[in-house]
Amino acid sequence: MSKTIVNIPNFEGFYCSWIDEEINHIARSEAEYYAEDYDLSEDKQQEIEESYCTQNYDKLEVEICKTYIPHYFEAIEDEIDFELNASFESLTSPKFYNFETDRLFVEIDDIKITMLMNWIFNNKLEKLKEVVKDRFTRSSGYIPHYSNDLEAWGDVDTWDYNQLGTALLVFVDEYADFNYTLHEYVSETIHNNIYNTLSDDMQEFLDKEYEKKEAKKAQLSLF
Numbered sequence: 611m612s613k614t615i616v617n618i619p620n621f622e623g624f625y626c627s628w629i630d631e632e633i634n635h636i637a638r639s640e641a642e643y644y645a646e647d648y649d650l651s652e653d654k655q656q657e658i659e660e661s662y663c664t665q666n667y668d669k670l671e672v673e674i675c676k677t678y679i680p681h682y683f684e685a686i687e688d689e690i691d692f693e694l695n696a697s698f699e700s701l702t703s704p705k706f707y708n709f710e711t712d713r714l715f716v717e718i719d720d721i722k723i724t725m726l727m728n729w730i731f732n733n734k735l736e737k738l739k740e741v742v743k744d745r746f747t748r749s750s751g752y753i754p755h756y757s758n759d760l761e762a763w764g765d766v767d768t769w770d771y772n773q774l775g776t777a778l779l780v781f782v783d784e785y786a787d788f789n790y791t792l793h794e795y796v797s798e799t800i801h802n803n804i805y806n807t808l809s810d811d812m813q814e815f816l817d818k819e820y821e822k823k824e825a826k827k828a829q830l831s832l833f
Contacts, residue, residue, distance in 0.1 A: 613717040617775035623711030637662035648819040661812040677799040681792035
């Protein structure tokens with residue numbers, strides 16, 4: 611079955627976002643844990659914390675995205691009453707973060723896209739017109755690449771990933787409840803994968819500290 615690529619328009623990215631803060635928080639917490647558990651110095655604790663995200667960071671980002679996607683679409687699927695089964699397609703990062711952040715792209719079966727767009731046109735057409743106007747109206751320093759008139763976009767079958775992604779904004783409510791589920795699962799994914807972002811030397815050091823601690827436990831159990 612053929613698939614359509616869609617950009618998630620309000621993805622927070624990994625730069626100066628809550629995801630970035632959560633990664634830093636977990637790195638700090640893990641370094642504190644190792645320092646306490648292995649009776650390490652403050653300098654070594656700092657060294658451990660700074661070693662996080664020095665390798666395999668791109669793999670951590672992908673794992674976070676794969677966790678993020680189903681929980682992002684969960685509320686949408688609850689409202690439209692059918693599953694979209696969106697899956698990770700790619701993550702892109704800007705050369706500079708001055709004006710934009712990372713972009714997350716998903717794949718959705720063509721038939722599901724058709725069902726989604728039919729639902730939006732039947733239930734949230736006026737909202738979609740407002741979203742398009744708000745998002746693509748020219749302003750100082752901003753020249754949009756799309757018309758702010760929905761009718762000018764033509765047949766939905768010709769829409770690209772940005773236009774289809776824009777349609778997702780009809781489900782965004784700035785006054786909606788905080789998505790605790792998404793945040794909790796992303797946090798869990800970071801926790802489960804962040805060790806692999808330590809340098810090889812630091813992983814080797816921590817592995818040896820663990821072995822020393824286990825050897826002491828085994829020794830004590832003999833008495």
